[in-house]
Amino acid sequence: MPYVPHTEAEVREMLATIGVGSIEDLFAEITPEMRPKSFDLPEGLSEMEVLSRLEAMASRNATDRVSFLGAGFYDHYIPATVDALTMRGEFYTAYTPYQPEASQGTLQAIFEYQTAVTRLFGMQCANASVYDGGTALYEAAMMAVRKTKRRKIVVSEALNPIYRVMLDSYTSNLDVELVTVPHKGGMTDMDGLKAAIDGDTAAVMVQNPNFFGSINDFTGLFAAAREKKAVSVISAYPVMAALLKTPGAMGADVAVAEGQSLGLPLSFGGPYLGIMTCTKDMVRQMPGRIVGRTADTRGRTGYVLTLQAREQHIRRQKATSNICSNQSLCALRTLVHLCSLGEMGLKRAARVSVERAHLCAERLTAVEGVELLTKGAFGNEFAVTLPVNAYDVIAKLAARGYVPGFPLGRYYKDLDNGLLVACTEKTSEEQIGIFAEMLKGALR
Amino acid sequence: MIPEDLKYAKSHEWCKVDGDVATVGITHFAQEQLGDLTFVELPEVGDTFEAGAEMGSVESVKAASEIYSPVAGEVVEVNEALADAPEKVNEDPYGAGWMIKFKLAAEPAGLLDAEAYAAVVESEGH
Amino acid sequence: MKTIFEESVPGREGCWPCEGMSEEAYIPKEMLRDGEIGLPSAGELDVVRHFTRLSKRNYGVDGNFYPLGSCTMKYNPKFTEVAAAMPGFTRLHPVLPQLQGAGGLCQGALEVMYETERLLCEITGMHAFTLHPMAGAHGELTGVMLIAAYHKDKGNKKTKIIVPDSAHGTNPASASIAGFDVVSVPSNNGIVDPAALVEVLDDEVAGMMMTCPNTLGLFESNLPEIVRLLHEKDALLYYDGANMNAIMGKMRVGDVGFDVVHLNLHKTLATPHGGGGPGSGPVGVSEKLLPYLPVSRVEKQEDGRFRLNYNHPKSIGYVAPFYGNFGVVLKAYAYILRLGRTGLIRATENAVLSANYIRKRLAGHFEVPFDRICMHEFVATAAPQAEKGVHALDIAKALLDKGYHAPTIYFPLIVPEAIMIEPTETENKATLDEFIDALIEIAERVDTDPASIQAAPVTLPVTRLDETRAARAMELTDDL
Known part of the structure; x- marks a missing residue:
């Protein structure tokens, strides 16, 4: 059997050690009434057969357009270094870095990723990623709701509609009200957004460049939000962020992005990368893993997962989010991409x-x-x-x-x-x- | 480590009443259970709480816990020093590690004396 | 080791794909960035060497036995990477199916999704699957949202989700984020006790989340009774697929009455975990939950062509921008095709065999609180060692020194000093024996030289790290 190394003799030896007569004895607790009604799968194929079948399927996708x-x-364009380095088994086949001494490679890489994306957006803190740009936006909204203890989210209609429908679905069972301010001929309606922010507003959410491609300076809008004690959230396109006034310089509290453009292939929608950055003031509201720098018992620099009391494995139902697995390898790809391009x-x-x-x-x-x-x-x-x-x-x-x-x-x-x-x-x-x-x- | 002159809540907060002002913190037992504190979240001056209401939280590396108000009243002062030095709660929970001063809205009720609280600690200790 | 930012030398050339004019020709100056970004300036070899060195400071399945309980760290076959890297898949823009007449441009990808859903249905006995959730916890959230949608549609007023005390932390977190109150039910002799369940089961219970085998590695033998009790109250049963590797071909969750299930493709179906993700958490449902699945849904038409259907008015909507982590799904699809029916059954059988073998051979050296036949993993306790000053954490660190990744420790919470061992089916007997011998050696050293265990690890790039300092100082970037 592929990938199962035990020989028949070894199986017999192991069964004898355990003290049972057959493998089936190990499953005795699954009584006949619980056994499968069917398990009608095709028998296995060779590596070559599987790949040629997938090759045929791939050829039915028109990627030559x-x-x-x-x-x-x-x-x-993705530099060749990205695949070459991130496919190394030491990165690729590791789990979440629960044992920091045996995971310094992953941990330092995440720390460097946090540094790179905070610099790109002019923010102070970042997490190790969430699933995608849409989830990042939803998590940003929830950060604002927790921080302000308010329930209204003001969203620009010029924000990516694919993310707005996600926001709508995610919040459908929650006590959160989404207020959408229409676009004006493809432009973000600054006055409309300002007017919609009131004393019950947790966050105002915009995008730069917006869905129609228009570039904005949101400094005035974010100042107006601050006056009302609302949180300013911006969704940014990270390649353009290299040139544009940063979310930090505009006064954003949380800046999120879809990281796909930084080293990830389009790949029919995933895996992608939800980049989340924020001010220091917001960091305890942030979901997911965060890496921090510290020292070992001999004073040498090292890295650990930190601020974990926010997370589900400690807080359970009171956690900032349920996220556990994230898109860590995608974050590594983005880091190598950014370092290779410089x-x-x-x-x-x-x-x-x-x-x-x-x-x-x-x-x-x-x-x-x-x-x-x-x-x-x-x-x-x-x-x-x-x-x-x-x-x-x-x-x-x-x-x-x-x-x-x-x-x-x-x-x-x-x-x-x-x-x-x-x-x-x-x-x-x-x-x-x-x-x-x-x-x-x-x-x- | 359970001072005789304080009152206690079952949720491991202590309280010292002086006229109509009550000073509140968490007990030695509580800080020991949590381990080295890394963060203390406190309410703002002016916030008001009922007795038993959640008013803040404390975090260590491996644990987090809510803090409940042992009394009813308005927050008149918070221990700002804890923002940068949460370790004060570990080092001196009944002194420099105090958390909040309340202006009492009502006479404290249902709190335990040192002996009764010692029994609570005993039952939860192991 | 220096960070790449510390290694940066201003002016050194990286990989510049192209030359461009100044952006000021097109964009007003006040909308532009002021100053440098602060990305490193490094040569290509600098970058290659930096990340190669970093990789050497990591344990992974390719180099180390990784018996991390509940995480199913099996070997990830290399050929699946070839499948996921085919340009016919990687170059596919996700909005293509949204263009009228352009669905024809991605028939191959839609077929992969359709076929994978069908295979997952047969493996689990569920009626339908969505591939959209991007991780296990994301699948949980999707599943709980489906439960909420079902009750809302029926006009049921239900506000609670029951979670056993042995559950993963993601279960209560997911239920809470979906707007439910969480009710915990205690275990008895390591499994859910129907009598305790009845105590908390009222008309307000929307559903219950179960892991089976549970996080102790024990089969929930009262399952039929639990299903009956839940369904009597019109409450739904959710299956957390974290431990699916224990039951493939032995039990189908759909057949025994589960209503919603998520699978972790990065565990059971061998896609690599990448140091934290990406995972993939497809969700399967029984027929009564079909109308609520996320959109879009892939369908096969009568003419044999595939299409996406966005028109499902009762759907919970969108939990992903597109179709989930498609690249991960591709690898799981390739893995299922490679193993086939017999291969999947053998995977489960050998995973359970290996776990029991370790459990039995450790007897007398480590206490196992529920010492009976386990499934794909089991939980030992270091409580006796802890009384001598050596904790589960110390034993974990000593294993690192011997070249093994540590088991999961301090979980599940109901076992003190827990050590949760999951070997998977892909490790050979020699590796298992060496690992067992290493653990026995450490156990013996608890009496002879505890200090050496408490000081571990000493062979890795760093010794134990000061986590309190990290949390207090909050140095989260090279700038903070």
Whole structure:
């Protein structure tokens, strides 16, 4: 049997030691009435057979299309070091670092990850990750609810709708009220958000750049929230964060992100990485594992899981969260990615993405009937309105090898003609040219 | 380690009444059970509590516990020093490790004397 | 060892994928970052060497026996990584199925999801599965949300979830986060006692979360009675799949009456745990909970093609942005195909055999509070050793010195000085024997040289670490 090493002779010897006659004797407590009604699985295949079956399935996924899809999930270049280093068995096949002396590799890496993401967002503290960007946002909302002992969450409609539906589901049984402030032509409505914050507001939640790609400075909004003693939460896109004013500089209390763009493949939705950072003032409300630096009995530097009294294995039903397994290896990938690119590499990746997006916007809006939806500054993603339904255009172009973007009508009424277009450093100028020509053809 | 001049709650808080002000902390037994404290969370001045209400918490590396108000009243002072030095609760639970001063809203009731509290400790000790 | 930030040398070139213009050409200055990020400037070899050195300061299954109870640290077959790394899967953008006419672009991935769900249904006897939950605790939360949705839909007013005192801490935490009050039920002789259950079982109980075998490694032999009692009150039974490795092919939780179950693919189905995650916690349900499963649901059409259906009005909604940790699911799917029916049964049988073998051979050296046939793991206690000043923690550290990862200690909470050992089926007999001999040697040393155990570990990069100092100083980054 694959992966079971005991020989028949060894099994007999072990059974004799235990003092039973057969393996089945070990399962005697499972009485006949509890036995399976069926266990009708196919018999095992060889390694080669399994892989060729999966190869065939993989080939039924059209990954050869040129894609301008983003919507919060981006195809950035991943340096080869990321796979090579994070696939090392010492990292890959370890469990959560419960025994710190035998887990300094994982623990120091998480500490360095915490350092990297707090610097990226201009915040003070980070945890070792949660499942994804949407869960991070929900956990941030709960941090605010605990901190303020209030129940209202004010959310911008320009925040990723995929996360807003998660927020809605997660809070459906809780005494929490979600107040959504509509977007204004793809722009985050600052005045509307400010007006919605009152004495019962636990948090105000926004995104930068927002779902439509628009860049904002939330300094004024966060100051207004502070005045009302509400917590300011920002969901950031970490590649653009290399260039933009930091959440910390804007006065955010909690900054979260989907870390996929930092070293994780798109992989049909996961595994991804929920990045969570906050001010020192909020750290005891933070869910999940946190690593801290300390010393051993001989005074040498070492790392441990710390502030564990917040967690489920100690607090049980009073814990800040139920999270146990997180996305630690994904956090390691992000760290190796950030270290491999370094300060300048990450900025360059972001700059080229911005440059390509602006070229793309210029070429697309040169096509008759195509206009930019949002008026302000944007980074590597932007929204356009087409003269026709965006779904139809997507279907036409996808059939010809180009996936032109995400249909805004999927989540926003009245935006059926809206198309969200993303570029990264992997998007070539040639592809942008062909895209514009195809769009022109499709609209003719 | 159970001073005679204090009153105790079964949940291991002590209380010293002086006129209409009560000083509150956790007992030697409580701090010993928790181990080295790493964090003390206290209410704010002006907060009011009923007797028996949850008013804060203490944390050590391996444990966490809520603190309950042994008396009814308004918080008039908290021990700010504990924010940076929670170890004071371990070192001197009845002195420098005091936590909160209350202006009493009612005469304390249902509290134990040293002897009765010693019996509680005895029953929970092992 | 220095951090990568301390090793950074300003100006040293890393991997720069491209050249770009200044962002100021496109974005107003007041919206831009002021100053440097503070990421390291390191050469590629610097990075490779730093992380290679870090990796050497870690124990993992590939290098060390890892009998961490309740965590099922079995060997993770390498070929499953090949499957998960196929570009046909890794390059797939998750919103593709949301584009009309583009579902056709990801038929292979949808088939993987559909087939995996079907296989998990057959393994557990459940009616349907969702792959969306991204870890075991996430599966628990999803499961409890399903229980809440079921009662709400039926108009039942139920506010409590029962959790045995031997349960993982995630159980009460998950129930509480979903808005329920948690009621604990005590164990008797190591298992749930129906008489004690009746005491707390009233009309307000929405459900009960059970681990079977439980965290003591014992089979819950009163299960049929417990199921009957719960269902009489229209309360649902939740199965925590942490210990599923003990029962594959021997019992199906659906057949015995569980209504909701989560599996830990990173335990039972051999996907690597990555030093903390990613895991995957698919949730299976009985037919009555089908309408409430999270959206989207993958379906097979009559023409043999696959599609995602988002139209389930009674669904609890979204617990993941897309379809869960798809890359992890792929590995579990490959593992199930490789082992097949007989392979899965053999995995369970040998896991139970190995656990009992260790338990029996340790007899006389360590006390086992419930010393009878165990399932895939068992719990010993170091209480007798503790009276001589050597605690479970010390024994764990002494094992590290001998090259073994330690068992789970101080859990479950109902056993003092608990040492919870789970060998899994993938370790050979020689490894088990060496591990047993190591534990016996340590047990003997409790009498002859306790100080050496209390001082352990001494062979690792660090000795015991000051956790109190870490929690008080809160040095959480290189800047704080």
